[in-house]
Amino acid sequence: MKIPFTRRKITVETRSPRSVPTSLQEVVQIGTPRAMALWLASTYNDERDTQLGQLNREQSLSLTDLLTPESAEELLESVSPHTAFAFLKFLPVQMAAGLLESLDSDEAARIVDLMNEDERQRILRAMENSHSALVRGLLAWPEDSAASRMRPDFLHVGPEATIQDAVDAARGDPDDLAEGVFVTTDGKAGQIVHGWLSPSALVLGRRAHPVTTQMTPVSRLEQWAIKPLDDQEKVSFRARERDADVIPVMDGKYLLGVISSDTVADILQEEATEDAERQGGSAPLDLPYLQASPILLWSKRVVWLLVLFAGAMYTGNVMQAFQDELEAVVALSFFVPLLIGTGGNVATQITTTLIRAMGMGEVHLRDLGRVIWKESRTGLLTAITMATAGAIRAWTLGVAGEVVLTVVLALAAIVLWSALIASILPLLLRRLGVDPAVVSGPMISTIVDGTGLLIYFTVAQTVISGL
Amino acid sequence: MKIPFTRRKITVETRSPRSVPTSLQEVVQIGTPRAMALWLASTYNDERDTQLGQLNREQSLSLTDLLTPESAEELLESVSPHTAFAFLKFLPVQMAAGLLESLDSDEAARIVDLMNEDERQRILRAMENSHSALVRGLLAWPEDSAASRMRPDFLHVGPEATIQDAVDAARGDPDDLAEGVFVTTDGKAGQIVHGWLSPSALVLGRRAHPVTTQMTPVSRLEQWAIKPLDDQEKVSFRARERDADVIPVMDGKYLLGVISSDTVADILQEEATEDAERQGGSAPLDLPYLQASPILLWSKRVVWLLVLFAGAMYTGNVMQAFQDELEAVVALSFFVPLLIGTGGNVATQITTTLIRAMGMGEVHLRDLGRVIWKESRTGLLTAITMATAGAIRAWTLGVAGEVVLTVVLALAAIVLWSALIASILPLLLRRLGVDPAVVSGPMISTIVDGTGLLIYFTVAQTVISGL
Numbered sequence: 001m002k003i004p005f006t007r008r009k010i011t012v013e014t015r016s017p018r019s020v021p022t023s024l025q026e027v028v029q030i031g032t033p034r035a036m037a038l039w040l041a042s043t044y045n046d047e048r049d050t051q052l053g054q055l056n057r058e059q060s061l062s063l064t065d066l067l068t069p070e071s072a073e074e075l076l077e078s079v080s081p082h083t084a085f086a087f088l089k090f091l092p093v094q095m096a097a098g099l100l101e102s103l104d105s106d107e108a109a110r111i112v113d114l115m116n117e118d119e120r121q122r123i124l125r126a127m128e129n130s131h132s133a134l135v136r137g138l139l140a141w142p143e144d145s146a147a148s149r150m151r152p153d154f155l156h157v158g159p160e161a162t163i164q165d166a167v168d169a170a171r172g173d174p175d176d177l178a179e180g181v182f183v184t185t186d187g188k189a190g191q192i193v194h195g196w197l198s199p200s201a202l203v204l205g206r207r208a209h210p211v212t213t214q215m216t217p218v219s220r221l222e223q224w225a226i227k228p229l230d231d232q233e234k235v236s237f238r239a240r241e242r243d244a245d246v247i248p249v250m251d252g253k254y255l256l257g258v259i260s261s262d263t264v265a266d267i268l269q270e271e272a273t274e275d276a277e278r279q280g281g282s283a284p285l286d287l288p289y290l291q292a293s294p295i296l297l298w299s300k301r302v303v304w305l306l307v308l309f310a311g312a313m314y315t316g317n318v319m320q321a322f323q324d325e326l327e328a329v330v331a332l333s334f335f336v337p338l339l340i341g342t343g344g345n346v347a348t349q350i351t352t353t354l355i356r357a358m359g360m361g362e363v364h365l366r367d368l369g370r371v372i373w374k375e376s377r378t379g380l381l382t383a384i385t386m387a388t389a390g391a392i393r394a395w396t397l398g399v400a401g402e403v404v405l406t407v408v409l410a411l412a413a414i415v416l417w418s419a420l421i422a423s424i425l426p427l428l429l430r431r432l433g434v435d436p437a438v439v440s441g442p443m444i445s446t447i448v449d450g451t452g453l454l455i456y457f458t459v460a461q462t463v464i465s466g467l
Numbered sequence: 468m469k470i471p472f473t474r475r476k477i478t479v480e481t482r483s484p485r486s487v488p489t490s491l492q493e494v495v496q497i498g499t500p501r502a503m504a505l506w507l508a509s510t511y512n513d514e515r516d517t518q519l520g521q522l523n524r525e526q527s528l529s530l531t532d533l534l535t536p537e538s539a540e541e542l543l544e545s546v547s548p549h550t551a552f553a554f555l556k557f558l559p560v561q562m563a564a565g566l567l568e569s570l571d572s573d574e575a576a577r578i579v580d581l582m583n584e585d586e587r588q589r590i591l592r593a594m595e596n597s598h599s600a601l602v603r604g605l606l607a608w609p610e611d612s613a614a615s616r617m618r619p620d621f622l623h624v625g626p627e628a629t630i631q632d633a634v635d636a637a638r639g640d641p642d643d644l645a646e647g648v649f650v651t652t653d654g655k656a657g658q659i660v661h662g663w664l665s666p667s668a669l670v671l672g673r674r675a676h677p678v679t680t681q682m683t684p685v686s687r688l689e690q691w692a693i694k695p696l697d698d699q700e701k702v703s704f705r706a707r708e709r710d711a712d713v714i715p716v717m718d719g720k721y722l723l724g725v726i727s728s729d730t731v732a733d734i735l736q737e738e739a740t741e742d743a744e745r746q747g748g749s750a751p752l753d754l755p756y757l758q759a760s761p762i763l764l765w766s767k768r769v770v771w772l773l774v775l776f777a778g779a780m781y782t783g784n785v786m787q788a789f790q791d792e793l794e795a796v797v798a799l800s801f802f803v804p805l806l807i808g809t810g811g812n813v814a815t816q817i818t819t820t821l822i823r824a825m826g827m828g829e830v831h832l833r834d835l836g837r838v839i840w841k842e843s844r845t846g847l848l849t850a851i852t853m854a855t856a857g858a859i860r861a862w863t864l865g866v867a868g869e870v871v872l873t874v875v876l877a878l879a880a881i882v883l884w885s886a887l888i889a890s891i892l893p894l895l896l897r898r899l900g901v902d903p904a905v906v907s908g909p910m911i912s913t914i915v916d917g918t919g920l921l922i923y924f925t926v927a928q929t930v931i932s933g934l
Contacts, residue, residue, distance in 0.1 A: 042690075044708035045707065045828075046828035046829075078710065167670055167671070170667075171671055174667060174671055177666075177667045199644075199645075199666040199667065202670045203634055203637060203666060203669045204638055204644070220508070240512065240732075242511065242512070243512065243545065243732070245728055261712055265706075265707075265710070272739045273823055275743070276743070276820075279743065279747070279908075280746070280816050280818070280908060281812055281816050281819075281908075282819075288824070288829045289821070290829060292841075294841055294844035297841070298845050298848040298849055298852075301813075301816050301845075301849065304812075304816075305813065308812050309809055309857075313860050315804035316860065316864050317864075319800055319804070320801050320864065326797050330790055330794050330797075333803070334786040334790075336786070336804060337783075337916050338776070338780065338783055341782070341912065342772065342775070342776055342779070344909065345772055345775050346768075348909050349768050351747070352744060352749075353744055356740055356744065357757075361512075362757060363756055363757060367757060371757075374759075374764070378765050381762070381765040385765075385769050385773070386772065386773075386776065389777075390776075393780050393783065397783050397784075397787065441746075441747060441815060441908035442811070442812040442815050445912070446812075
């Protein structure tokens, strides 16, 4: 609920449905700022993103005539940086620079970051120095660092100020008020922070009182601050650990900037998307799906596919090693896909749950014993269930009794074995300092495929007479 | 950043490391509220959850002596409801009821919801009526409804009030200020809402001005409000669509309650966990992993395992149908795990990416054509890559030239086919009104396993002379 107060200029009555344009193309046709405002008031972020992406060059140029600094900010900050970048590419550089100036510096930097070196220099030169300096500063931080996602222009007052002074400071830049007002003094290398006034403190504090009596002291603030070079992933940890929705970026006693609640939410979402993509066995796209080219999709996927292929190659050796058994009892091969598939499924269920639980901080290294004990008992129940199902299946396929027995025993052993490997592996990797999220579903399936075959043929040799 | 201002009573200097207790058990040994405050100031949510869960009955009883209403609220609202529930079970009912009274009603309801009917009635009777009435009201809503997660006691003033009146109202309950102050009138069935004052509006609005000039009007508010019986999943959609971090729950013109930013963050996280578990091929646990019993884990997993097992059974029929070919060229069976594994991996990569993109609103039904076109080209590149890898592998295994050719052609066909199925299926399910998230990694692998075998043996029949 950011929009309201400060942007009330563009709040309009939306009750008369006849006058509300249903698409951005219609807004361009109507050609009034009012149509733009009505459209903004009635659309969600997803629709805005899609519809802005559908405009051609001519429509994009017409649209800029309808944008006020306020509506430009609302529009461009609610779509993805990729969509905003594609839109700005249609415009003359002066016009694009003007629109970037109406954005918060962190949002502007996200868009400029997508440009090539040439475009970047041209548009930064076209922007006012006060704006471009902030954007340049942000772009200088390493990619994926916390500092690259912060807003460097936070509200601040001196320690001698009163609450009234802090409110007056906020009046000049009401958009930044959601991040509160910091109490700082000028230091050699920037702003030395002494405390923080939350929006609540500004509402409830007596206006004549000094800020120092109402502020959250820096000792407290440091507990949810992060360092500029911390990975942006740490922002999501910190937000969860501290129920914080605004994260200060501090370098020693200096406050470099603030990560706003919108950005915290964005980072949480990006991290969740990356996790999902990794669990599915591909490298993260870092781009909205529809904007990814086939070459990019291929490159993000093929590395893992080849790794998994190489890992799965030994299944061929296992099968070859049991060539005699396969030739003697060809019915054994009928159950290969079913058996290794079930082992893979059991293992995937466990690793996905464990990796998520470890990511959420619910499971730690020290819990290894509890995890194995829990999964052994669960695995036993599952093994009994699946062995029963396997017996029924082998019987319906009409194979020899010895093969039925082999399938039943092998299924139980494969389920138990897969459960054990899957519950140990993620914790073992964490112990070795490797991110357990590399164990995707496809990877754990591949790992238990070959061992499952070994179990199967070993059981067959024991059970079937003459093998 | 909720804690600061209103809870500054328990803010203490934490600079002297010698005095900071490192565990909750140490706090109980020291036995002073100051030790408790120091521990709270120096621990994160995860640690609090773990350490509170490790206390035995006696330690839990000692701990309650050290808790103030403020520290009880901070402690119990930062751990999972399951952990808080287990802690309260150790305490006499009067004491547990007293602690629940210090929590916000929505947090208290989450804990009471875990009790059985008997425990629930006993503890609600032991609570003050004003508190228990709110909790009872929340428990009456269906599970997973938006209303079951709201806080029904929001701050409100009448439309004739001034900003100063709204600030005074907030002073009585400063914790609720983060959700702003609503402008309402009494209606027949509750509070009729006219507008909303954000914390920023309360900071910047002139104190003598009427609230009606500063409020976000109800027409705007309705756009990010949700209905009481909406699924709680809709809360996460709405928060993303509107960049909102506080969601009002409205029934027509009536305001029933507010979903706070903490709860919005909780719901986002719960939904992400459910998605991860579903993608891993099991039903969501709805419980922290370490607190799930083997029986519960088994029941959440075994249904899908059996469904997948049933779905994979036809791989046996396919293998049996090609029994003659397998007997003639046993080397064909060597490549079965590798080929169907690769098909499953390709398909899993695509469905995971697509389902996430659809969940984020990046991909819609109308994009089906674009998705297929994109994935066909990507699939072609991938098919060429994997066929090359397959040629190398078959060659190193020393099988006949015809088998090598079969493997190469079959791999290319299987990759393309899997890519196509995986890109169509999620969108097709959405079209049929089914949540595409049911297509887990294990499920799509199972689907393409059998068809992959069909492709493989058909290619073999064509390529290998005499089959």
